[in-house]
Amino acid sequence: MFPLVLLLSWADAHYYGHAHGHGPYYNPHSGGGSDNGGSSGYAYNGCQTVPVPRNIRVFAIPDGFLYVAANASAGTPDSGFLVDLLNAIKQQSGIPYTLTSRPDLKFGNVNPDGTWDGTLIGALINDEADLIGADLTINAEREAVVDFLVPLATYSLQILYNAQKGLNNGVQYLIRDDADLTFLKISKNSTLQAIYRNILAGMPDSIVQSDTEGARKVLSGNFAYLTDSPFPQLAAAQTGGLLGVQPGTLGNFLISLPVQQGSLLREKLNIVLLELAENRFLPALFSKYGLVQFSTTN
Template sequence: MLSRNSLLLVVAYLSLMPDHFNAAQQSKLTGSGCAPRGALPTNIRVTAIPSPYYAEGTQSFFGDLLEALKGKTGINYTVTSRPDLGYGSPDANGSFEGSLIGELVNGHADLAGADLTITAERSAVVDFLVPYAQYQLQILANAFFGLDEDTQYLIQDTADFTFLKNSKNATLSAIAANVELGRRSGSIVEDDVAGCAKVMMGNYAYVAESMFPERAIVANPQKLVRAGGTLGIFFLALAVQQDSPLRGILNHALVQLAEDGLIQDLLAKYNVLT
């Protein structure tokens, strides 16, 4: 979850954005019906992916967060659940088709409601809002084997894997190469449960987002360990279309909710990143 230092970083991040404005400016904007780069919608079209953060038809982190944002902004929203979509990585042609990012790029959604990692590739085509959480990338290893030259690394095919592949760091790029070589033997896993199960079987190491390694180690004492240091620190955020008039008012609302302690409470309530 966001610490005090992280919250200060978020505020600094917001202050650098061109649509940053104070409460008085927000009042003028909403009262006059005018907004930079187009009028504010009366209903926000939200596209979401079922995940630990969102579950259709039941309470969830994003469901509560959207209600809180509605309370701060007065703007209604409609959520469409799209389990068929990916989060968003460009294909060989640079297209984000078939993903949450693609829905924003194509104008089919106003807001992507998911645990999206902020990346340079995504930031080039959409605008991220201020982060609501952060996580570290860590290695979960078999306690008996540790890490050696025969270790097979495992990872989910997400933005985290893209980070490793694009990294200029020799250690990180070597981990990515190891995963690529092991694709046929199942180095790309479906989820945390599958990654952990494989590590328990032998000389495997699962590259995972915190706090999963800690939970797995507690559940399997003396069988699993964290190996190596932190591979990277990343931020999770909602995203809107580029130059969206929603960016300023939603960012202001998110910072208010963070200052109120609501975002931290929701992360704890739904046991995500805690």
């Protein structure tokens, strides 16, 4: 995904209640934490608190942009936006991390049997990871089983189409992110419902693994790809008019990094992220990777 607008500020800190460990959906009847950030054994969303780990286990799916996995044969280390962010978090918090590449996992939607196995979200639930290094969309289904850090950014869902074909009745829609597919599924909008049915009927070929794959497929025939801004605009510009972007947006969403539900790591990392926003590290990092437009509040 390509985040557009940086959302962090100390005003957000009050909303997210970092001083007392309260989450965005804080339940005042669930108990409280100690002011020093230590665990007092209270229940959080129905589960016990998880202590801050001495080493943060991070799982991520390499995408060639936000996270480029190390290549032993080429002698190249892990790199990308995520690695720069994790290094800054380590320096600010003093907590080391271990980053594990998991290209075998999906982002995270619940399976038909009710489990989250085979997903990044499932890795948190099953205590395989402490933090997910992916720009996951915040939705109710995920929020019910994990905790999200303060939102890093927002994005708009748009349609990239073959300019030679247009958005005709025979077009096959493509999608990558599970959360975007869930958004279409639960939408009351008849157009979005029709797009959802179109994608469902085209499975598994209607599911792509990356923005690059989605754009290539659109160029190859009568396809349209639902993805996050500003990738559609960038792809259209780079193909000299062979790709077009449908005006408007299908929806706007928040993205964030998730941790285990009830984890005290959430409070600690929220403070770190807010500090990195205030000292202008995050704006500089976003700009370095072409994620340029920022907004702060007072």
